[in-house]
Amino acid sequence: MRKLSQFLTDDQIAKVRAPLQEAHWLPNVSYTSQDFFKFEAESLFSKTWMSIGFDFEAEHPGDAHPITVLGDLPLVMVRDEAGALRVFHNVCPHDSSKAVFQDAKGLSKIVGQYHGWVWNLDGTLRDATLFDGTEGPHTLPDRDANLKEVRSSVWNNTVFVNLSGDAAPFADYIAPVEELYGDMDLSDIKPGLTKKGDEVFVERAIIESNWKSVYENFAINVYHEGFVHPGYKAAPNVPRVTSDGRKTYEEIDDRGYQGLRFTSTEADLAYGLPRSPMLPMKDGSSPDKHTIMSLYPNTNISVAPNYMLVTVLTPHAPDRTAYDSMMLLPSEVAHRSKYAKQREYLLTVDWAIARDEDGAVLKTVQAGRHSPAFDQHFIVPFWGAMCRSFCNRVLDDLERSEQCR
Secondary structure, eight states: OOOGGGTOOHHHHHHHHSOGGGOBOOOTHHHHOHHHHHHHHHHTGGGSOEEEEEGGGGOSTTOEEEEEETTTEEEEEEEOTTSOEEEEEOOOTTTOOOSOOSOBSSOSSEEOTTTOOEEOTTSOEEEOTTTTSSOOOOOOTTSOOSOOEEEEEEETTEEEEESSSOSOOHHHHHHHHHHHTTTBOOTTEEEOBOTTSSSBOOEEEEESSOHHHHHIIIIIOGGGHHHHOHHHHTSTTOSSBOTTSOBSSEEEEETTEEEEEEEHHHHHHHHOOOSSOOOOBTTSOOOOEEEEEEETTTEEEEEETTEEEEEEEEEEETTEEEEEEEEEEEHHHHHOGGGHHHHHIIIIIIHHHHHHHHHHHHHHHHHHTTOTTOSSOBOOTTTOHHHHHHHHHHHHHHHHHHHTO
């Protein structure tokens, strides 16, 4: 079993734990080592709630969508006969082959391709085909032969799992998100369709950098905005400080939900907002805040006056992170052809350009983590309080997992 002491020294940990004025990021090894990546997978990601994709990828009863997370862990989303979304370990109890090899629609059962075992859509074994050489069906009540279900929950079309099964209730995990947007009426938002209007649009990319760097870059590292993004640099309110050095935004760091909140006017000056119907407030007023936020450990959930952006960051390797984004919009904007141009701008231009600019820089950040020039980089206090908080949360989870063994 891997231990934190195999990777980090007491002195390195102390630099992360130091007060903000002296704080450092985690050491380079935590961004570059395959062994550390596996340590995080077993001791951090498996112990909490993590996002894995979107429920419309298995939209109708009998649909199945296999995925791989954390480098090499096969899972599969299955929509059962009753319409409930389930997540299983995508592995046959007998032969270790995947139960579902590829996306499927309208299944009435799951049939393994290696030895032909058959499961119901709820994961129970229907027939261990020819188990004893006879036709059967063989349900093997004395064997552990059902597909292993993973604890899961769906929030605004986003699928979360807790691999260990013992994390706090999902309602507790998502509470800071729900509370931050509690004044908004989000009851009628839907995933935005493609310009043709025939399927949900998901903007997908691979960032060649460690998941922690990608997480930090999205929201909590606002320092980079005026240097990486030409479009933002041209805005009159970027960098995000006044002439006398005061921040022009509110920092939010609440139970793992971290990021930035601007007034709508401030956000519009920097990012621009499409002129489409806004997300309603429960009191009938117009929204006046814009947030750019990250939910620990691997989800971005941000809300502008007229959309919610959800991005699933899937770690695949120390230097490889999948970046899958979808937007939730007022239902009329999400589906009607009248708003196809606005959807196209939001889904393929606005965020995608910024993401690609960030991705190019993050690739160089990953390369720099291999340099012996600096083993551990220091945090800039004025901008880095949330970065320090994030690094300490990572350490907290790794240490807690060790103590619970």
